Amino acid sequence: MASTLISVRQLSIQFNTDTAPAVSNVSFDIEAGKTLALVGESGSGKSITALSLMRLLPETQVQYPDGSISYHGENLLSASESRMQQLRGSRVGIIFQEPMTSLNPLHTLEKQISETLRIHKGFSLAACRPRVIELLNLVGIDKPEQRLGHYPHQLSGGQRQRVMIAMALANEPELLIADEPTTALDVTIQQQILDLLQSLQHKLNMAILLISHDLNVVRRVADRICVMHKGELLENRPCAELFAAPQHEYTRQLLAAEPEGRPHPINTRAGELLRTHGLKVHFSSPQGLFRRRQSAPATVAGIDLHLRSGETLGIVGESGSGKTTLALAILRLIRSQGDIVFKGLPISSWKQKRITPLRKQMQIVFQDPYGSLSPRMSLFEIIAEGLAIQGCRCAQEQISRVSQALQDVGLDPAVQHRYPHEFSGGQRQRIAIARALALKPELIILDEPTSALDRTVQKQIIELLRDLQQRYNLSYLFISHDLAVVRAMSHRVMVIQQGKVVESGATETLFSKPQRSYTRRLLAAAALKAD
Structure with a gap:
């Protein structure tokens, strides 16, 4: 039986400027070595819920009126900021949605990947270099020694996403939060990224929280799926069961929202x-x-x-x-x-x-x-x-x-x-x-x-x-x-x-x-x- 890594119970999140909660009474468990997917349309509360796990939402703008987030039994909502800094980038890694804006355009790949090692391990930049090369090899970047001095704009979209994964995995975290990790990538690069994440998951016994609107991606990799709509959790079921027999009408709408139909016929006399x-x-x-x-x-x-x-x-x-x-x-x-x-x-x-x-x-x-x-x-x-x-x-x-x-x-x-x-x-x-x-x-x-x-x-x-x-x-x-x-x-x-x-x-x-x-x-x- 897989052990529970993070347990979320009756979580509500409210921004100070709003009258209604952005997320209301959400509960789910993330198990070691397993993939849990949060799916739903934009604005459903997926990313807000994921960011709240590491308290990355701005403390001055948000409050948690109800619920708890437990990490190995420790309630993170009451943890100190110094404790959260110990966990972020060390025990929990995050791949943000847009690699081009998440990577610093003024810093080299070596400096950005080594940053979390320097913060959590106390290594010098030179001492980090072998580990940085190892990470770039791990995520499939060709000739990593020659890439150390490169900047993000010199890489393709798929390569930038791989660099983000390398940064998130630097300290071999127990949990990887992946927010739309394949959005805007072509299908072959998507497949490579998904294969890479699954391979690393098995190697490190790492849990993955996947946030995605692409149900084809979710179906390939998730063990369990949580469907969110307007801040509420509508379904929380094993992946195969949900796709085979969705229970909620909204889930059925999501599954039916695949591109369909064909273009109208062309006029045979069109020039x-x-x-x-x-x-x-x-x-x-x-x-x-x-x-x-x-x-x-x-x-x-x-x-x-x-x-x-x-x-x-x-x-x-x-x-x-x-x-x-x-x-x-x-x-x-x-x-x-x-x-x-x-x-x-x-x-x-x-x-x-x-x-x-x-x-x-x-x-x-x-x-x-x-x-x-x-x-x-x-x-x-x-x-x-x-x-x-x-x-x-x-x-x-x-x-x-x-x-x-x-x-x-x-x-x-x-x-x-x-x-x-x-x-x-x-x-x-x-x-x-x-x-x-x-x-x-x-x-x-x-x-x-x-x-x-x-x-x-x-x-x-x-x-x-x-x-x-x-x-x-x-x-x-x-x-x-x-x-x-x-x-x-x-x-x-x-x-x-x-x-x-x-x-x-x-x-x-x-x-x-x-x-x-x-x-x-x-x-x-x-x-x-x-x-």
Whole structure:
């Protein structure tokens, strides 16, 4: 029988500014060597509950009116701050949700990983080095000795997540709290991270508290699942039982919130909107004694694609495969070689002054709904900015088009004077789509538009995008690492590896009968099979 490591009983958490508790009467046990998952939509209380275990919520802003958190029988809610500092990073490690913002951009990997060793073990930086190299090896970072002096921006998303895991495991904790550890990672990297966590769990007999909105991830690794909604715990059951026979209606809604349906059929007489031929992108980097710029291998290496009016082309591949670089090259936002033809116009050689008026017909929705909207601008200013740049300076027309764009994405035009921080992630993504729609484009590039969203919100955004496409005959380039979402959105799919197209074809054909081993590996990592 597994021993209980942490026992939470009737826990309530309330912020001083709120009248109602953010978390109410939550109870669960975390057992040694086992994985407990907290699942639910954004705002359900998952992360707040997890952070409360180590009292990481701001003490001046939060109170615990009821309940207890026991660690080996010790009530942590009454423990001193010095005792909590002993536990944090030593007996309990934490992987935060966003590695790029959780890692210090000004410190090297060696300094950041060794910090917890220096604090809890009293080691010098030099004495920590062998352990840091060992940890980087443990989490699968190639050539760790050469990575010690690197900074976070020099790593891919998957590598940054591995570094976060190395930091959390430095002192071999009894419990690892993993807050959305695979969000925004492509399916193969997700699989590697999950395999890594399970391997380390077995090696160290470590308990894991996993916070995730991705039920596919939870199903693979969790022993037990707690379903949270609006701060309350609705179900607490073994993983297999919950997936086989969910008891609560909300749980059934979560399980049913997988991307579904297929895009509307294309008009058989639809003409070609976009074509590229031999499109290449090279990035140079300073090298050598005098830091001369040397050309690196092509990030995009001769890609041919075509897109018809009203069609969606899904673009998939691992992180660093060149998906976003391809999109930016098509929009002429970075330099490229090769041909780009839009509406029959050879725009690859056009000067920026000439291409600016054409941009209203080619728009992009960026990946991060939190970072792509200016926090200093109201919704009206965000959406109207592009209108003004493209020559629409009539105030009344701006008001009309902003209101229409908000209505199109399912938002009340009355909110146009509010600011981005007042909206949820799903609402912010709708705002980003509205900003693109206001210019009445023919092509919209969607760069991971659902990666940071809950499954229920993802489903809403997919249905919205399909409806808008049919209503306005929009063409989409849909970039995503989520193959279930790609399948629900795309008429055709293009698979890219290291800047080259390895396979492309009709969506259902590619998913049911992939021809290349790389495609089969992507599908296997996503656990997707033909219906």
